[in-house]
Amino acid sequence: xxxVRKHIVLxxxxxxxxxxxxxxxxxxxxxxxxxxxxxxxxxxxxQFTLDNWLHPCSDPSMCQxxxxxIGIGLAATLVATxxxxxLAFALVRHEFAGRSAMNLLIFLxxxxxxxxxxxxxxxxxxxxxxxxxxxxxxxxxxxxMFCLSFVVVTVRARLAGLNDTxxxxxxxxxxxxxxTFWKVTFPLVFPxxxxxxxxxxSLSFDDFIITNLNAGNTTTFPMYVWGVSRKTIPMQINVVGxxxxxxxxxxxxxxxxxxxxxxxxxxxx
Amino acid sequence: MSDTSRxxxxxGYLLLLPGILWLVVFFLIPFYSLVAASLYDxxxxxxxxxxxxYHWQNYVDAIxxxxxxxxxxxxxxxxxxxxxxxxxxxxxxxxxxxxxxxxNLMLVLVIAPFFTSFLVRxxxxxxxxxxxxxxxxxxxxxxxxxxNGHLLATPVAVVAGLTYNFLPFMVLPLFASIDKIDYRxxxxxxxxxANPITGFFKVTWPLSLPGVVSGTLLxxxxxxxxxxxxxxxxxxxxxxxxxxxxxxxxxxxDYPAAGALSVILMLMIIVMVLxxxxxxxxxxxx
Numbered sequence: 001x002x003x004v005r006k007h008i009v010l011x012x013x014x015x016x017x018x019x020x021x022x023x024x025x026x027x028x029x030x031x032x033x034x035x036x037x038x039x040x041x042x043x044x045x046x047q048f049t050l051d052n053w054l055h056p057c058s059d060p061s062m063c064q065x066x067x068x069x070i071g072i073g074l075a076a077t078l079v080a081t082x083x084x085x086x087l088a089f090a091l092v093r094h095e096f097a098g099r100s101a102m103n104l105l106i107f108l109x110x111x112x113x114x115x116x117x118x119x120x121x122x123x124x125x126x127x128x129x130x131x132x133x134x135x136x137x138x139x140x141x142x143x144x145m146f147c148l149s150f151v152v153v154t155v156r157a158r159l160a161g162l163n164d165t166x167x168x169x170x171x172x173x174x175x176x177x178x179x180t181f182w183k184v185t186f187p188l189v190f191p192x193x194x195x196x197x198x199x200x201x202s203l204s205f206d207d208f209i210i211t212n213l214n215a216g217n218t219t220t221f222p223m224y225v226w227g228v229s230r231k232t233i234p235m236q237i238n239v240v241g242x243x244x245x246x247x248x249x250x251x252x253x254x255x256x257x258x259x260x261x262x263x264x265x266x267x268x269x
Numbered sequence: 270m271s272d273t274s275r276x277x278x279x280x281g282y283l284l285l286l287p288g289i290l291w292l293v294v295f296f297l298i299p300f301y302s303l304v305a306a307s308l309y310d311x312x313x314x315x316x317x318x319x320x321x322x323y324h325w326q327n328y329v330d331a332i333x334x335x336x337x338x339x340x341x342x343x344x345x346x347x348x349x350x351x352x353x354x355x356x357x358x359x360x361x362x363x364x365x366x367x368x369x370x371x372x373n374l375m376l377v378l379v380i381a382p383f384f385t386s387f388l389v390r391x392x393x394x395x396x397x398x399x400x401x402x403x404x405x406x407x408x409x410x411x412x413x414x415x416x417n418g419h420l421l422a423t424p425v426a427v428v429a430g431l432t433y434n435f436l437p438f439m440v441l442p443l444f445a446s447i448d449k450i451d452y453r454x455x456x457x458x459x460x461x462x463a464n465p466i467t468g469f470f471k472v473t474w475p476l477s478l479p480g481v482v483s484g485t486l487l488x489x490x491x492x493x494x495x496x497x498x499x500x501x502x503x504x505x506x507x508x509x510x511x512x513x514x515x516x517x518x519x520x521x522x523d524y525p526a527a528g529a530l531s532v533i534l535m536l537m538i539i540v541m542v543l544x545x546x547x548x549x550x551x552x553x554x555x
Contacts, residue, residue, distance in 0.1 A: 083287050205386075247384075
């Protein structure tokens with residue numbers, strides 16, 4: 001009993017962690033489910049099958065939507081990461097007028113409800129006469145917009161935590177500013193940039209509310225799931241959910257592993 | 270880094286330009302369009318076009334017609350935020366002080382579930398809270414839920430979904446704050462015969478306030494605007510403001526009413542954020 005009392009916080013914490021995994025367990029389980037019939041609307045485990053994994057694209061429109069989401073996600077990540085990294089460097093390393101206004105402008109998108117940002121953007125597109133052209137490009141514009149601030153915050157945190165003694169050492173050893181940047185600064189900041197890019201991709205891939213307002217007739221993966229949620233839910237959406245989980249966990253664990261290996265190598269030398 | 274090591278000159282402005290321009294054109298200017306749309310003549314339509322008549326009455330009409338979903342969204346979001354604070358605090362505290370060498374792994378595990386699509390995750394709550402689910406049968410067995418009781422399609426399910434989906438937004442800022450606390454301060458309070466509860470409220474809680482402030486903001490704001498949980502796990506009786514705005518925009522093409530509701534929601538949030546920012550300072554909040 002005293003053991004429980006001593007570790008009560010840890011036990012409760014682990015319980016919360018387990019709770020966050022319960023729905024994930026359902027997603028993985030349902031990816032192996034064979035629904036009672038093709039048109040079954042009952043969302044419940046029926047029978048084990050590998051069919052969903054072997055035929056992920058049995059509804060071609062799902063895979064189309066998935067491909068579109070990946071495409072938009074990659075493009076939005078690329079642009080948002082570049083623009084956001086530039087912003088982060090400016091904020092940490094440079095002096096300029098209007099700093100607090102810039103900080104506020106970067107903070108606000110993270111503090112605005114998606115429904116407000118999405119409807120504002122739609123109002124702009126409609127006012128500018130693009131109401132008929134909603135689709136890939138308007139979604140991309142929106143995604144870059146809401147990913148940008150998250151990239152800035154992530155890269156800035158890394159950059160601000162960086163000690164500039166290494167850079168000064170490089171300069172003392174007659175490295176040009178350009179060499180110093182590419183050989184010292186950039187490699188040190190890179191993990192932050194990579195983290196920001198991963199975050200941006202997952203934000204873009206997962207977005208529904210803003211996308212739904214600005215998509216016109218284009219369907220992304222979350223919009224596809226929304227559409228089928230009222231009808232027959234194809235179990236393949238759970239295959240996609242499981243795969244996303246596996247991919248992201250392996251990226252994160254891979255990064256951790258590399259970091260610990262580097263730390264060990266450093267300690268050994 | 271101190272201000273003195275920041276470089277002067279035009280490079281800073283060049284680095285800022287593209288990103289800031291993007292935010293101005295696709296984040297700030299749209300607000301102007303939104304406010305403009307909210308003041309259009311409500312008689313307009315896609316077909317006939319909209320006329321700017323400064324029709325302030327749109328706001329009165331919007332509140333009169335839709336105050337219920339608005340209040341509902343605030344209540345659901347508020348309860349979900351409090352539940353997140355409770356669960357998130359325990360988890361963040363455990364990771365910061367009790368996890369030892371498992372700290373990094375536990376942090377990864379906090380974020381990991383949220384890489385599975387938001388909608389797919391929310392759908393799995395539909396199964397977990399369904400009428401013949403384990404949770405419902407347990408609640409019926411212990412008579413918390415009546416024999417004909419449901420969880421799905423009730424406000425309870427909506428709040429449960431919101432709490433679940435926005436938990437990491439609470440845990441991460443809380444962890445960042447709690448992790449910075451010098452544990453010796455907590456030990457000192459124990460040494461000075463504060464009981465753990467007094468110690469918590471006099472030492473840990475005040476020191477973790479920055480995390481509490483940003484965590485509650487980052488949870489409350491998206492959960493008030495969210496309508497995915499209310500639609501997938503709730504019923505027509507749990508309709509929230511986000512859902513109303515969405516359908517007014519895309520189904521009814523009633524831009525003036527939708528615009529007015531969006532502006533009202535945003536103004537309420539801005540008042541809250543300003544209140545918090547004044548207490549915490551922008552740089553610290555980020």
